[in-house]
Amino acid sequence: AALGxxxxxxxxxxxxxxxxxxxxPIDPVRYIANRSSGAQGTAIAAALRDLGADVTFVxxxxxxxxxxxxxxxxxxxxxxxxxxxxxxxxxxxxxxxxAVADWHVANAxxxxxxxxGSGKAPALEFAENPDILAEVxxxxxxxxxxxxxxxxxxxxxxxxxxxxxxxxGCDWILANDVSEGTGIMGGTENEVTxxxxxxxxxxxxxxxxxxxxxxxxxxxxxxx
Ligand code: CTP
Ligand code: CA
Numbered sequence: 001a002a003l004g005x006x007x008x009x010x011x012x013x014x015x016x017x018x019x020x021x022x023x024x025p026i027d028p029v030r031y032i033a034n035r036s037s038g039a040q041g042t043a044i045a046a047a048l049r050d051l052g053a054d055v056t057f058v059x060x061x062x063x064x065x066x067x068x069x070x071x072x073x074x075x076x077x078x079x080x081x082x083x084x085x086x087x088x089x090x091x092x093x094x095x096x097x098x099a100v101a102d103w104h105v106a107n108a109x110x111x112x113x114x115x116x117g118s119g120k121a122p123a124l125e126f127a128e129n130p131d132i133l134a135e136v137x138x139x140x141x142x143x144x145x146x147x148x149x150x151x152x153x154x155x156x157x158x159x160x161x162x163x164x165x166x167x168x169g170c171d172w173i174l175a176n177d178v179s180e181g182t183g184i185m186g187g188t189e190n191e192v193t194x195x196x197x198x199x200x201x202x203x204x205x206x207x208x209x210x211x212x213x214x215x216x217x218x219x220x221x222x223x224x
Pocket of ligand 1: 078097098100101109133150164
């Protein structure tokens with residue numbers, strides 16, 4: 001390589017990254033969303049790209065723009081995100097940073113819901129969405145060698161995230177405390193603990209870009 005050239009340890013490696021919120025329709029003009037900006041997933045995709053990876057970026061309707069130099073697949077619902085992820089396989093690694101809605105509206109209306117003058121509010125029914133991280137982690141054939149999930153918690157962060165890692169069967173979980181007052185949800189910084197089979201490793205509070213670079217470097221180490 002030329003003097004000063006950036007090393008590209010992930011050259012030739014395919015990595016899927018999910019990011020952003022999902023939108024779950026109530027009717028054609030209304031939906032249920034969450035506060036994810038997509039900032040952390042976007043930074044991770046960019047950091048993996050910078051190390052040479054071929055990144056497929058499956059994103060819900062995020063408020064930050066997607067990175068350049070990645071394959072962008074835009075989705076709206078969790079069910080669409082699942083299909084896009086399965087279509088994006090095989091890959092050497094998957095990083096599941098999306099804030100996937102846990103439920104969709106089972107009785108979503110095909111036409112705009114109208115007030116009927118009775119003063120009664122409609123009742124929404126919910127059905128559970130597919131768990132993309134658990135499904136990919138559990139694949140009998142074609143599972144990525146490294147599957148990384150996130151766990152946004154508001155209390156007992158390491159205990160909840162460790163249980164989540166066991167339950168879903170992923171290799172690593174990046175856990176964080178998103179309680180109000182931490183400024184993480186929608187902010188520029190993150191404070192994560194990497195939980196692997198070796199246990200928890202606490203990272204300092206860093207910019208989301210720095211968290212992304214650190215994670216990308218760890219992924220490069222694990223895949224090479
Ligand atoms: N995830 C996913 N598909 C879902 C829900 C979550 O792929 N339907 C992924 C997220 O992208 C994240 C991880 O699973 O990497 C953990 O998400 P989280 O919401 O913390 O986990 P849940 O199992 O939904 O548990 P909780 O009841 O705490 O929300
Ligand atoms: Ca959830």
